[in-house]
Amino acid sequence: MAISENAKKYHEKMFPGYESDFKRTDPEFSERFDNFAFDEVVNHDDMSDRTRFMTILATLIGCQGKEEYQAMVPAALNFGVKPVEIKEIVYQAVAYLGIGRVFPFLKITNEVFEKQGIKLPLEGQATTTTDERLKAGEQAQIDIFGPGMKDFWKSGPKESQHINYWLADNCFGDYYTRKGLTLKERELMTFCYLSAQGGVEPQLTAHAKANLAMGNDKxxxxxxxxxxxxxxxxxxxxxxxxxVNDAASELEQN
Known part of the structure; x- marks a missing residue:
C-alpha cells in the first residue's frame, strides 16, 4: 500500500495516533482516498487549515454526513477551529436545513465536546433581543446583499409576506447577528450548506454573489x-x- 508521506502526516495531524481499520479491510480504497483527500486536495492551494475545516464541517452538515462530521469535529479542533465557531456553524445551519436535519449534528457536537472536556454550555453569543432582532436582521441583510434589502421584509404577496419578515427577524436577526463568526464567515458557511445539500441553485447563486460582494472572491x-x-x-x-460562475457574470454585467 502506497499512501504518500504527505497524506500520512496530514492524517496524523487530524487524528493523532489513530489508525483507520479501512487500511486493513479496504486497502486499495484507503490508498486512493487518502492520497487524494489528504495530499492532492489539501496541497492544491494555500487555504488555511482553520478555514478548510470550517468549510468541511458546514459541508458535512449540508450533505448529512453525520459519521464523517463526528470524526471531523476533533480534527477541526486540532487545526484551530474554536468550539464557539463550531457551535455557530451548527446553529446557523438550522436556518438553511431546518432542525429536522441539524438536530443530529447538535447532539454529535455536544457529545464530542464533552468527551474532549469542553464545558457546556459555551458562553452566549446573542447580540439581539426579540424586540431588536428585526431591525438588526434587516441591517445584516443590507450589509450582505446591499441597500436593495431595505424594507424587503415588508415586500411580497400578502399571503406569504410573513416569510420575508421571518427571513429578516429569524434567519438574519437571530443567527447572523450572533458573535462567534464574522458576517463574511457566516456567508461562506451558508455557501457550503447550500452547495452540499443540492437542489437549491437559485439560493446558492444568490449567496455566491453575496460572498463575492463581501470579499470571498471567485x-x-x-x-x-x-x-x-x-x-x-x-x-x-x-x-x-x-x-459561482453565474454569480460572477451577473456582477460583471451590473
Missing amino acids: QFLIDVISQNIPYIGYPRSLNALRC
Missing part, C-alpha cells in the same frame, strides 16, 4: 468547492461551480 470560492469535493463528490461540486 478563486477563493472555487478553492472552497475544490477542498470539499472528497466530501460531497463531483455532481454537487460542479453545480456549485456553475453557480
